[in-house]
Amino acid sequence: MKTIQLLDKKFALSIPEEKILEKIALVADKINADLADKNPLFLAILNGSFIFAADLMKKINFPCQISFVKLASYHGTTSTNNVLELVGLNENLAGKTVVIVEDIVDSGLTMTKVIELLKSRGAEKILIATLLFKPSALQHDITLDYVALEIPNDFIVGYGLDYDGYGRNLKDIYTVI
Numbered sequence: 279m280k281t282i283q284l285l286d287k288k289f290a291l292s293i294p295e296e297k298i299l300e301k302i303a304l305v306a307d308k309i310n311a312d313l314a315d316k317n318p319l320f321l322a323i324l325n326g327s328f329i330f331a332a333d334l335m336k337k338i339n340f341p342c343q344i345s346f347v348k349l350a351s352y353h354g355t356t357s358t359n360n361v362l363e364l365v366g367l368n369e370n371l372a373g374k375t376v377v378i379v380e381d382i383v384d385s386g387l388t389m390t391k392v393i394e395l396l397k398s399r400g401a402e403k404i405l406i407a408t409l410l411f412k413p414s415a416l417q418h419d420i421t422l423d424y425v426a427l428e429i430p431n432d433f434i435v436g437y438g439l440d441y442d443g444y445g446r447n448l449k450d451i452y453t454v455i
C-alpha cells in the first residue's frame with residue numbers, strides 16, 4: 279500500500295488518478311447531454327477545485343464560459359455576523375444557468391452559502407457538479423446534480439484537496455490513516 283506523510287499525518291492511496299478520470303468522464307457525458315443548449319457558466323470554487331475543473335472542462339464539448347471564484351469570510355462587528363462573499367465574480371448572472379464546480383461536499387454548508395450568494399446575484403438556475411461527496415456527513419438540504427465519486431466520511435487529500443495547504447499537487451487521492 280502506497281503511503282505518504284504530510285505534516286503530522288500519514289495517508290494511504292485510496293483513489294488512483296485513472297479511476298478519478300474515468301468518473302469525471304461520466305459526469306462530463308451527462309453534462310454534455312443535459313446542458314449543450316443552455317449556454318451555462320461554469321463557476322469553479324478555488325482553491326480545491328482547480329484540478330477537477332481543468333480535467334472536467336477539457337471534456338465539455340459545447341461552447342461555454344468558465345470562471346473561478348473564492349469564498350471569503352469577512353469579520354463583522356461581532357463574531358456572529360461574519361459575512362461570506364464570492365471574490366472574483368465579475369459576470370452578470372441575470373437569467374444564467376450556473377454550474378458550480380466544487381471539489382468536495384462534506385456537511386453541505388459551503389454549497390448552501392454559495393447557492394444563496396448566486397441566487398442573490400440573479401442566477402436563474404444553479405446546478406452543482408462535485409468531484410467528491412461524503413453522503414454520511416451531509417447536514418444541509420441540497421441537491422447534487424453531478425457527483426463523480428461518493429466516499430466514506432474520512433479525511434482525504436490530493437487532486438486539488440489539501441491538508442493545511444499541502445497535498446493539492448498529488449495526482450491521486452489519499453485517505454488519512
Ligand code: IMP
Nearest residue numbers: 383384385386387388432433434439440
Ligand atoms: P462543507 O461546507 O462541510 O460541505 O465542506 C466543504 C469544504 O470543506 C470543501 O470545499 C473542502 O475545502 C473542505 N473539505 C471537506 N472534507 C475534506 C477532506 O476530506 N479533505 C480536504 N478538504 C475537505
Ligand code: MG
Nearest residue numbers: 323326381382
Ligand atoms: Mg473547497
